[in-house]
Amino acid sequence: MxxxxxxxxxxxxxxxxxxxxxxxxxxxxxxxxxxxxxxxxxxxxxxxxxxxxxxxxxxxxxxxxxxxxxxxxxxxxxxxxxxxxxxxxxxxxxxxxxxxxxxxxxxxxxxxxxxxxxxxxxxxxxxxxxxxxxxxxxxxxxxxxxxxxxxxxxxxxxxxxxxxxxxxxxxxxxxxxSLLDGRIMIIAAYFFVWQIPHFWLLLMLYGNDYEKGGFPTLNRVFNPEQLKRITFMWLAANVITAMLIPLFVYINYSASFIALCLISVWMIFVSVKFLKSGTERKDIRNTFIAINFYTLLLITILSIDKLIKVL
Incomplete structure (x- = not known):
């Protein structure tokens, strides 16, 4: 009660x-x-x-x-x-x-x-x-x-x-x-980019709810199709940023690089599917889950690759 x-x-x-x-x-x-x-x-x-x-x-x-x-x-x-x-x-x-x-x-x-x-x-x-x-x-x-x-x-x-x-x-x-080391800057860049499609997918799911709470939303700026295309661009930028990581951070094992490539190909597939789909909640929710799972896999791959080396 x-x-x-x-x-x-x-x-x-x-x-x-x-x-x-x-x-x-x-x-x-x-x-x-x-x-x-x-x-x-x-x-x-x-x-x-x-x-x-x-x-x-x-x-x-x-x-x-x-x-x-x-x-x-x-x-x-x-x-x-x-x-x-x-x-x-x-x-x-x-x-x-x-x-x-x-x-x-x-x-x-x-x-x-x-x-x-x-x-x-x-x-x-x-x-x-x-x-x-x-x-x-x-x-x-x-x-x-x-x-x-x-x-x-x-x-x-x-x-x-x-x-x-x-x-x-x-x-x-x-x-x-070092604070300004390029290796940590690319990692930080990834998590910066990741949050934007993460939030905008939430917005697509709960836009009306945010408006009830008094928050300005992108639903008032863009129509659903425009918002979907913009979110897709951020999803693509997220994968591109992830694939730039090996250019800055040394990957110790080829298996780690292959795993990174495989999950990135999967995420591209999910993103394209999202772009071609309608604006149904199921499609948006599945993409939201995928982008978060992709990030967890990325963290896991990079962590294990380094841990095997130093242990």
Whole structure:
């Protein structure tokens, strides 16, 4: 049963949790608040940056992943508070912890602050100042620039995509790499490009919902066919960027390069199929799943290729 936020303690709603009855319910709320799936992917990209930059593995890999994970979780919790009113208006987000009444808005602030301090401490005391600064800039860019910019322009994702490009840079620097090294710049470029079709596919799925939340959308700028063609161009750019990686990052084994080529051919096939299809939700959703799976495969291939070499 939902409650108004005025009747909720500034902590997890104890009556709601106790009625559901378990510690698992608390963890589920915290997982939603910190957008665990997204923060986990951020951790993977951070780990990739470290693995590619390290001459040998050390426990610093764990610390940089943990620190960036905590900062990303802090950012997500704060974002829930920032967008609580619009979340309540959208079908896709109205059951999130704050609009659904599971927690008080103040609790999200407390959790965000705790995670921010914890993540900052981990990075400062176990990595280096530059890694911490990259993590802090990512936090500030997402919550201080991208989140409010979404209410101003439908093209906010373009500067906002920098947020996804920075975690692998943090990992790279923690491993002792240079900030301006071309190898990490191409990795960052990939994750920058990837986020744009990722978000625009979501927009094609939930454009009307975003409008109900008061966000300007590309659906008001382009018709569905135009948006599909533009998204296809970004999908193609994503694959091209991936195939540029071997020109900058040394691939140790031919099997890794072949695997990269194979998944890229598959992604091109999926993208062309998307372009030729209609604008049905099933086709859009399948493409959305594919672009994310492609990215996970890319991370896996590059990580394993380097890990086999250094272990």
């Amino acid at each position: 939902k409650r108004s936020s005025a009747n909720i303690n500034p902590a997890i709603n104890e009556q709601h949790i106790s009625s559901a009855g378990s510690f698992a319910d608390i963890m589920k709320v915290l997982s939603e608040l910190t957008k665990f799936k997204i923060t986990a992917l951020v951790s993977f990209t951070t780990g990739l940056g470290y693995i590619l930059g390290a001459k040998e593995l050390s426990f610093t890999l764990f610390w940089v992943i943990a620190g960036i994970f905590l900062l990303a979780a802090a950012s997500s919790a704060l974002n829930h508070w920032q967008e609580k009113d619009s979340d309540a208006l959208m079908d896709r987000t109205k059951y999130r912890p704050i609009p659904s009444g599971k927690i008080d808005p103040a609790f999200a602030i407390y959790i965000s602050l705790f995670l921010l301090i914890s993540g900052s401490a981990v990075l400062l005391f176990t990595t280096n100042v530059t890694t911490f600064l990259v993590g802090l800039v990512t936090f500030l860019w997402y919550n201080g620039l991208y989140t409010p910019l979404k209410r101003i322009t439908a093209f906010a994702i373009i500067p906002g995509a920098i947020v996804g490009a920075l975690p692998p840079v943090a990992g790279w620097i923690a491993a002792g790499g």
